[in-house]
Amino acid sequence: MCGKPTTKRICTKCINDMYEPVRSSNNIYHCTHYYKSSKMIKMYKYASHPSFSKIMGEMLCKLFIDLKIPEEVYTVTFIPSNKKSYYEKGFIPAKEIAKHFAKYFDFELKELLINKSKKRHAEMTQNERLNSVNFEIIKKVPKNIIIIDDVYTSGASMNTAIELLNTNTIGLTFAKTR
Ligand SMILES: [Zn+2]
Incomplete structure (x- = not known):
């Protein structure tokens, strides 16, 4: 990004410069703002560079440590992509990040939700997004x-x-827009 070899x-x-924790509510936190990280996120999501998931996962680990949230045994899950997005990318961005996070803390990673929405979020306006979320629980929900x-956009x-x-x-995302 800076051009240094x-x-x-x-x-x-x-x-390190990218890290700038921000909070949306008392249980939703983000590592950084979108404007500081959009270049990397776009490469990750749209130019097929899933290797960035490690950097993002590691930064989420740092965020979780810095938050000093009471120690519990957590189950890690992720926001599922819809079928179309998964088919196009070949991976689920949030899942790859969650894998690194869960592994670091030795938490179990469980796919708890499926996304039944037909359209990709990137193709929608804010209002469409708010009405289009269509998740379904597919496993017993842990404590x-x-x-x-x-990325956290409309939330x-x-x-x-x-x-x-x-x-x-607790909701953790790498970046928050606006
Ligand atoms: Zn650099």
Whole structure:
């Protein structure tokens, strides 16, 4: 991003500069703002660079440690992509990030929700997004959950998922727009 030669896709300084925790509500937190990280997120989601999931996952681990949330055994889950998005990308962005996060803390990763929406969120207006979220629970819901997503925009997905899971749930996303 800064142009400095590095063996990694992005240098350590650029990663550290990106970190700027922000909170949306008392249980939804983000590592950074979208304007600081959009270049990397776009490469991750749309240019097939799933390797960025490690950087994003590691930053979410740092966020979780910095938040000093009471220690519990958490089950990690993620906001599911719809079928069309998964078919196009070949991976579920939030799931790859969640894998790194769960592994670091030795939490169990469970796919708790499926996305039954037909249209991709990226193709919708804010109002369409708010009305289009269509998740369904597919497994027994554990007691304490951390739900992960890459980007928080309208908050429709995250808030709907938290409401649906209806248990002690912390939402973590890598970036927040606006
Ligand atoms: Zn750099």
